Amino acid sequence: MLRGPGDSFIPDGPLGTSIRRGRALLAATRDSLPAHVGNGLRCVSCHLDDGRRQSGSWVGVYVRYPQYRPRSATVETIEYRVNDCFRRSMNGTPLASDGPDMRDIVTYFWFLARDVPVAPVPPSSSRLAKWASLVPDTAAGARVYAASCARCHGPAGEGTAVAPPLWGPQSYNIGAGMSRVRTAAAFISENMPFDAPGSLTDQQAIDAAAFVNAQPRPDFPDKVHDWPNGDAPPDVAYPTHAKPHTGQPR
Ligand code: HEC
Numbered sequence: 548m549l550r551g552p553g554d555s556f557i558p559d560g561p562l563g564t565s566i567r568r569g570r571a572l573l574a575a576t577r578d579s580l581p582a583h584v585g586n587g588l589r590c591v592s593c594h595l596d597d598g599r600r601q602s603g604s605w606v607g608v609y610v611r612y613p614q615y616r617p618r619s620a621t622v623e624t625i626e627y628r629v630n631d632c633f634r635r636s637m638n639g640t641p642l643a644s645d646g647p648d649m650r651d652i653v654t655y656f657w658f659l660a661r662d663v664p665v666a667p668v669p670p671s672s673s674r675l676a677k678w679a680s681l682v683p684d685t686a687a688g689a690r691v692y693a694a695s696c697a698r699c700h701g702p703a704g705e706g707t708a709v710a711p712p713l714w715g716p717q718s719y720n721i722g723a724g725m726s727r728v729r730t731a732a733a734f735i736s737e738n739m740p741f742d743a744p745g746s747l748t749d750q751q752a753i754d755a756a757a758f759v760n761a762q763p764r765p766d767f768p769d770k771v772h773d774w775p776n777g778d779a780p781p782d783v784a785y786p787t788h789a790k791p792h793t794g795q796p797r
């Protein structure tokens with residue numbers, strides 16, 4: 548998988564300063580941009596290793612946009628996509644698309660796309676397909692959580708000095724990608740426990756994801772406008788105007 552260029556490729560001068568400042572904003576998001584962050588997370592809480600880890604990788608993201616996305620049913624720019632994570636994953640408010648903070652974040656993404664070819668984007672449904680064959684068990688997930696997660700994320704998901712919150716008022720909101728069970732299962736399976744990634748079975752990962760996402764978290768009132776063409780994936784946990792929810796979220 549692509550790890551992106553090393554720091555030796557960061558140029559001297561204003562361009563290099565912008566790259567480094569963008570990376571710093573993504574790592575210290577709440578301290579740097581308090582007016583735009585509504586929870587206890589930072590961008591790299593989920594985009595690990597400064598966005599160089601496989602799940603949620605930012606390597607090449609610059610050349611994957613503009614991109615049509617069914618959640619908004621529009622062609623999204625990279626700035627739009629960044630602001631989606633501010634509004635949902637960070638439970639906050641968008642940056643000005645033409646301001647210096649957005650510019651520096653996008654410049655860091657541009658740097659990470661060095662030598663990455665422009666290519667068609669695989670649909671997220673194909674990346675998440677393997678999770679569709681597993682049935683999540685929330686009660687089993689509570690046991691996985693107690694055994695493998697609580698020591699860092701806290702017994703009530705509130706976060707500790709070593710790991711961010713997983714639910715409650717300081718967590719990602721219901722409209723965030725991570726609130727989808729399959730998306731969370733993929734992240735957990737590849738990255739958690741932080742000190743032993745890959746040690747969970749797929750079943751344990753999806754059970755933990757279902758348990759975490761069954762807990763209370765901030766609402767996202769605009770969620771009713773998501774997937775306006777009615778093509779929401781099955782693990783979306785909320786009804787939309789285009790698709791009233793009938794069964795249990797999974
Ligand atoms: C709670 C976890 C979480 C946090 C915090 C978070 N993100 Fe994300 N982000 C995701 C997930 C999940 C995706 C979808 C990943 C995928 O499709 O593989 C995503 C996708 C993205 C993408 C598009 C990636 C692509 O390949 O299309 C960008 C850009 C992005 N996030 C930027 C940010 C920025 C900037 C911040 C901080 C303001 C942030 N994210 C905070 C979870 C998070």
Ligand code: HEC
Pocket residue numbers: 588589591592593595691692695696697698699700709710711712713719725731734735739740741742747755756759
């Ligand atoms: C050894 C400590 C540790 C353990 C154990 C651990 N995590 Fe994490 N977790 C972390 C750290 C550290 C981060 C990323 C923090 C950062 O860099 O900002 C993280 C991030 C996360 C995130 C994304 C950010 C957020 O808070 O929403 C999720 C989801 C998550 N962990 C779930 C789990 C689950 C589920 C388990 C159990 C299977 C688990 N973790 C076990 C330390 C841990």
